Amino acid sequence: MPRLNDQVRELLQEYADLINITGGDAFRARAYEKAARAVGGYPEDLADLDLKGLQQIPGVGKSTAAKIAEYLATGRIPALESLRARIPSGVREMMAVPSVGPKRALALYRDLGIASVDELAGAIRADRLSGVAGLGERSGEKILHGIELMRQSGGRTLLDVATELAEQLVAALSAVPGCTRCAYAGSLRRMRETVGDIDVLATADDSAPLMAALTELPYVAEVIGSGPTKTSVRTTQGIQVDLRVVPEEDWGAALVYFTGSKAHNIKLRTMAVRAGLKLSEYGLFEVDGTAKKAAKGTKAAKEAKSAAGTTGTTGAKKDGGADARTEGVKVVSETEDEVYAALGLPWIPPTLREDRGEIEAALNGELPDLIEESDLRGDLHTHTDLTDGLATLTEMIDTAAARGYSYYAVTDHAPDLVMQRMTAEKMLAQREELRGLADRHRKLRLLHGTELNIGPDGGVDWPPEFLAGFDVCVASVHSHFNLDRTAQTRRLIRACENPYVHIIGHLTTRRIGLRGPIDVDLDAVFEAAARTGTAIEINSSPQRLDLRDEDILRAKRHGVRFSIDSDAHATGHLAYPRFGIGTAQRGWLTTEDVINAWTWQKLKRFLRKDALQI
DNA sequence: GCCGTTTTCGGCCCGACTGTTTTCAGTCG
Numbered sequence: 001m002p003r004l005n006d007q008v009r010e011l012l013q014e015y016a017d018l019i020n021i022t023g024g025d026a027f028r029a030r031a032y033e034k035a036a037r038a039v040g041g042y043p044e045d046l047a048d049l050d051l052k053g054l055q056q057i058p059g060v061g062k063s064t065a066a067k068i069a070e071y072l073a074t075g076r077i078p079a080l081e082s083l084r085a086r087i088p089s090g091v092r093e094m095m096a097v098p099s100v101g102p103k104r105a106l107a108l109y110r111d112l113g114i115a116s117v118d119e120l121a122g123a124i125r126a127d128r129l130s131g132v133a134g135l136g137e138r139s140g141e142k143i144l145h146g147i148e149l150m151r152q153s154g155g156r157t158l159l160d161v162a163t164e165l166a167e168q169l170v171a172a173l174s175a176v177p178g179c180t181r182c183a184y185a186g187s188l189r190r191m192r193e194t195v196g197d198i199d200v201l202a203t204a205d206d207s208a209p210l211m212a213a214l215t216e217l218p219y220v221a222e223v224i225g226s227g228p229t230k231t232s233v234r235t236t237q238g239i240q241v242d243l244r245v246v247p248e249e250d251w252g253a254a255l256v257y258f259t260g261s262k263a264h265n266i267k268l269r270t271m272a273v274r275a276g277l278k279l280s281e282y283g284l285f286e287v288d289g290t291a292k293k294a295a296k297g298t299k300a301a302k303e304a305k306s307a308a309g310t311t312g313t314t315g316a317k318k319d320g321g322a323d324a325r326t327e328g329v330k331v332v333s334e335t336e337d338e339v340y341a342a343l344g345l346p347w348i349p350p351t352l353r354e355d356r357g358e359i360e361a362a363l364n365g366e367l368p369d370l371i372e373e374s375d376l377r378g379d380l381h382t383h384t385d386l387t388d389g390l391a392t393l394t395e396m397i398d399t400a401a402a403r404g405y406s407y408y409a410v411t412d413h414a415p416d417l418v419m420q421r422m423t424a425e426k427m428l429a430q431r432e433e434l435r436g437l438a439d440r441h442r443k444l445r446l447l448h449g450t451e452l453n454i455g456p457d458g459g460v461d462w463p464p465e466f467l468a469g470f471d472v473c474v475a476s477v478h479s480h481f482n483l484d485r486t487a488q489t490r491r492l493i494r495a496c497e498n499p500y501v502h503i504i505g506h507l508t509t510r511r512i513g514l515r516g517p518i519d520v521d522l523d524a525v526f527e528a529a530a531r532t533g534t535a536i537e538i539n540s541s542p543q544r545l546d547l548r549d550e551d552i553l554r555a556k557r558h559g560v561r562f563s564i565d566s567d568a569h570a571t572g573h574l575a576y577p578r579f580g581i582g583t584a585q586r587g588w589l590t591t592e593d594v595i596n597a598w599t600w601q602k603l604k605r606f607l608r609k610d611a612l613q614i
Numbered sequence: 615g616c617c618g619t620t621t622t623c624g625g626c627c628c629g630a631c632t633g634t635t636t637t638c639a640g641t642c643g
Contacts, residue, residue, distance in 0.1 A: 027626060031615035061616050099632085101641050134640080138633060388627090388643095419627040419643065478643065479630075 003164070004047050008068055009040030011077060015067075017092050018083040020102035034059040039068070041390040041570025043399070047072065058390070090116030098146035098514060099139070107134075121147050150513055156194035157239050158512060159579050160542035163188065165239060166198050169214075173243070176213045178204045180248050185258035189350045191582030193512060193545045197240035199258050207245035214243050250282055252335040257281035263355035264348075271343050271359075283333030284342050351585035356553070370585045371564075373578050375597045378407035381451065381474045381505060381537060381565035382574070386430055387413040387420040390570040393433060394440070399571040401441035407600050409447035409472045410434060414461035416453040417478050424466060431469070445600055447471035451505060456480040456487070458494025460501065467500035472607055474537065474565075476505030481518050489521040496528040502607055503563045504529065506539040506546040514543075522551055526558035533609050535563045535595050538587075540580025541573070552587025561606070562594050 016032035019025070038059040039046065046054070046068060054065035071077050087109070094105045094117055108114040114123055123129055124140040135143075166184040174182045179202050183189075186199030202210050211231045215223050224232040224240065231243045246254040257265060258281065265279075272279040277286060332338035337347050345362045349370055352358040361367050383389035384396055391399075393410065400408040412430065413420040431448045438446055449472035452460040460467075460475050467473060475495045483491070495501050507525070508517030529536050536555055539546045544567070547555065552562070564580040566573050584594065591597040595606050 025615080028615050030626075034616080059616070063615055099641065103640060134634065136634065142632090417643075418629055421627060482631090 004045060004072075005039055005042055008046055008071060009036045011071065011080060012036035012039060012064070012067075014092065015077070015080045015083065017095060017102065018080070018087055021087055021091060021095075021106050022083065023106070031059070031061075032064065035064045038390055041572055043391075043395075043571045058385075088115040090119070093117055094120055096514075097143055097150065099142050100146070104135070117147060117150070149516060156196055156513070157198075157237075158194055158542045159188075159191065159545070159582070160576075161237070162195045162198055162239070163579075165235065165237070165241075166200065169198065169200050169217075169241060169243075172217060173200065173202055173210055173213060176204075176209050178206055178209055180204060181251055183255070185255055186260065189259050190261065190353055191351050191579070191586060193542075193548065193583065197242060200241060200243045201251075201254055201258050202243065202245050203248040203251050204245055205247070210243065210245050214241070246281070248334075250333045252337070252339045253279070253283040253333040254281045255336055256339050259350050259353060261354050264353040264359070267355055267359050268343060275343065277331060277342070279339070279343075284331045284339055286329045286331055349585065351582055352588070354586070368588045369590050371581060371589050371591050371594055371597055373581045375591045375594075376405070376564060376577055376581070377598065377600070378405045378409070378445075378596045378603075379566050379568070379574065379577065380409045380447070380449070380472055380503060380563050380596050381411050381539070382409065382568045383412050383451075384410060384430075386426060387422060388569060393430065394437065395571055396568070396574070397437060397440065397444070397446065399574050401444045403574060405444060407445040407447060407596075407603070409449040411449035411451045411472065411474050414450050414452045416455065416461040424462070428469075449473055451476055452501065453478050454491055454495045454504075456483060456491060458491035458498075460495065460498060464500060470500070472502050473500050474503045474505040475501040477507075477509050477518065481509060481515070483518070485519045485521060488518050489524050492520060492525045493528040496525065496532045496534040499609055501534060502609060503535045503537050503565075505537045505565075506541075506544050506567070507536055508546050508548075508551070510546055510548075511543050512545065517546075522554065523558070526555040526560050529555070529561075530559040533561075533606065535561045535606070538562050538564045538580045538584050539567050540564060540576035540578075540583075541567050542576065542579050545579060545583050547583075547587075549583050549586035552584065552589065556587065556589065556593060560593075562589060563596050564594055565596070 012032050013036040016029045016036060019029040019032065038057050042057050051065055051069050054060055054068050055062065060068070067077050067079065091105050091109045094100050094108065094114070095102060097117060097120070108120060112123060112128060114120050121144060124144050129135050129140045130137060166188055170182050170184055173179055182200065182202040184198060185201050186197070187195045188198055204210055207228050211226055214220065214231055215226060215233060219236050220233045221236045222234040224234060229244060229246070233241050235241060244254065244258060256268070269279045272284060277284055332342045340347050345359065346367060348358050348362050348367065351370070352367070358367065379400060382396060384393045385391060386393070389396070389412070396410065397408060410430070412427070413422055415422040427450065434446050434448050449470050452473055452475040454460060454475050454477050475498070477492070492504065492507070495504060508520070509515070510517040526536070528534070536547060538552065555562070562584065564577055564584055566576040568574045568576065595603055598606070
């Protein structure tokens with residue numbers, strides 16, 4: 001079950017969408033949208049607020065507060081339900097398709113009876129759209145492409161949503177009597193940017209109470225299958241959860257197996273076979289004498305055998321039986337450390353387990369010392385309510401201080417993003433205010449920055465003399481996503497060459513499942529970033545995670561430095577870097593690669609890019 | 615529906631882009 005604030009945000013957003021679709025007052029719809037965002041980003045739990053407290057939330061007035069209170073009391077909002085009765089849910093879902101908004105969704109439903117994304121795709125393929133609702137052939141192609149983009153990530157869940165659900169599941173299952181261990185595994189443990197389902201692993205002598213507990217959770221909508229070792233369910237959010245229960249002595253092998261990746265496991269199993277062993281989710285086993293002979297002489301075999309000799313006795317006693325799954329003598333199974341050690345390997349962090357060279361690196365003792373969330377000393381890209389953030393300057397700063405940072409940059413939008421209505425005066429007033437807060441938190445150094453807009457020609461807002469007044473400048477692409485590759489590359493290189501630009505924000509501008517990356521020669525941009533001492537951001541927002549892991553690996557080879565930032569627009573978003581850290585780990589980054597893991601003294605030298613070049 | 619050191623009424627982020635239109639509607643950031 002999502003956090004109550006998030007539930008209410010979703011309901012208010014739905015209400016706003018339905019007002020838009022039904023042609024209601026656009027300003028009224030916008031008011032609900034604004035309230036939805038404010039509620040989602042509000043630090044206090046709605047359940048703790050009364051009617052008066054609810055109205056303290058910016059953008060929430062009498063009417064919205066009453067609806068929220070009604071929902072808290074009864075679990076229903078009648079006004080929303082009456083709108084739902086008029087518009088099928090699929091019509092609203094069509095609005096998620098790029099280039100389909102409320103007007104088109106309604107027209108498609110009203111004129112053609114199309115009431116779902118699937119039906120929309122079918123209608124375009126059958127050429128039923130042309131000429132209707134002001135949509136021509138090009139629009140059809142565009143919409144179809146958008147649907148395909150959605151489906152690529154389709155059915156996949158964003159990292160933050162999956163993490164929250166998985167943590168709730170683990171907490172609930174861990175509390176079941178008889179459960180001795182419980183953790184989530186799969187692609188979520190590897191921190192892939194999206195996950196297809198959630199794998200939860202638990203140990204217990206008797207699996208039945210755990211299976212029952214899972215199927216009885218309030219947010220489980222459907223039981224797909226249930227047996228003694230595995231139960232699969234679907235949540236009310238439509239996410240599939242697989243629970244597997246194994247004996248406690250098999251924890252390690254099972255965790256390796258269910259964490260994956262598939263390619264990583266295949267490689268481990270191949271190593272095991274060469275060493276005369278067999279690796280499965282039930283453990284690492286000695287197969288027979290002939291296999292061992294065949295493997296004799298290989299490095300892995302020798303190490304595996306010697307490691308096996310030290311740990312092999314305990315497991316063997318228990319598993320002498322003739323079960324085909326556990327045929328042979330069990331060598332190890334209890335911890336991941338043991339399983340890797342038995343194969344002659346150090347433990348490999350889950351975020352590296354993609355068969356991208358981690359096993360070879362492990363064999364050579366060259367695994368990177370990965371950066372961790374606790375290594376971050378600050379956040380260099382955040383917003384306040386001066387532009388499109390939800391929280392005030394002091395609220396953001398107080399939350400940052402509570403995270404234990406030693407420095408923190410406020411980087412509100414610059415004027416070329418016209419809708420933000422920024423001016424030099426407003427920016428200077430904010431700087432004044434920020435400087436006045438310098439002593440508010442003894443250990444937190446406050447930096448005044450901005451997020452500049454990289455224009456189509458690579459220029460940014462404001463002249464050099466004004467830019468020189470900022471402590472830190474992030475520069476990002478917010479428009480002209482469709483420039484050709486040459487122009488796109490040129491503009492980003494020019495931004496890197498700007499002596500006042502320290503960090504390139506969300507470089508590819510992708511939004512997972514919604515918008516693909518811009519067409520750009522990344523290697524050329526990485527080369528320019530490394531040459532000019534410009535950091536590339538790892539934007540930690542779960543909708544972006546930009547750069548993505550594979551591009552981080554490429555950038556690192558060019559000698560690029562990175563900044564792992566939240567791009568927070570609310571106090572709650574300041575926790576996003578955990579996802580950026582996961583992505584950075586998947587890109588093999590260490591603290592040396594990440595400028596905001598550095599001490600202030602070292603970061604300060606990096607930010608002197610302009611002084612060094614002018 | 616929300617909000618107020620320009621407003622308790624009358625505004626509300628505003629401009630660009632796209633495809634379709636023959637003068638603009640819809641979508642997006």
